Amino acid sequence: MIRPAHGAGLPIAPRAGTIDDIRREDDKRGYERDETDSFRQLVAGLVVDGDRRAGSAGRHARRTLAEMSPGYKRQPVLLLTRPLTFRSTSIAANQACTSCHGAGGKTVDTSSDGVSRQHWQSCGACSGSGAAR
Structure with missing residues (x-):
C-alpha cells in the first residue's frame, strides 16, 4: 500500500511540468524586450528592402498618407x-x-x-x- 507523504491527506496532483509553468509566467509578463527588438529588426529590414526596390525603379518609398493617397480627405475621428x-x-x-x-x-x-x-x-x-x- 502507498501512503501519502508525512502530514498530507491526499497524494500530490499531477502537474503539466516545469516548461508549462515557465511559459505561463512568461505570458503574464507580456511582450519582452527581445520580442519587440526582433519585431523592430524585421520591420527595419522590410523598410530597407522597400527603399532599395523603390530606388532601383527610380522612385522613393511613400511614407505619409498624403504621398500614398494624394487628395484623400480624412474624416474627423470624433x-x-x-x-x-x-x-x-x-x-x-x-x-x-x-x-x-x-x-x-x-x-x-x-x-x-x-x-x-x-x-x-x-x-x-x-x-x-x-x-x-
Whole structure:
C-alpha cells in the first residue's frame, strides 16, 4: 500500500511540468524586450528592402498618407455635438446665455497641414449650461 507523504491527506496532483509553468509566467509578463527588438529588426529590414526596390525603379518609398493617397480627405475621428439643454421652471434658466446663445459652448477648429482637429469648448459665461446667469 502507498501512503501519502508525512502530514498530507491526499497524494500530490499531477502537474503539466516545469516548461508549462515557465511559459505561463512568461505570458503574464507580456511582450519582452527581445520580442519587440526582433519585431523592430524585421520591420527595419522590410523598410530597407522597400527603399532599395523603390530606388532601383527610380522612385522613393511613400511614407505619409498624403504621398500614398494624394487628395484623400480624412474624416474627423470624433465630432462633438452641442450638449442637450433641459428647461427648468425658473425664469432665468429659460433665458439663453448671451455669449453662446444657449449652445453651452462652441466647436473650435484647429485644423492645419491637412489634418482636421475639432474639439468642444464650453462657454465660460454659463459654465456650459447654455442658460443665462
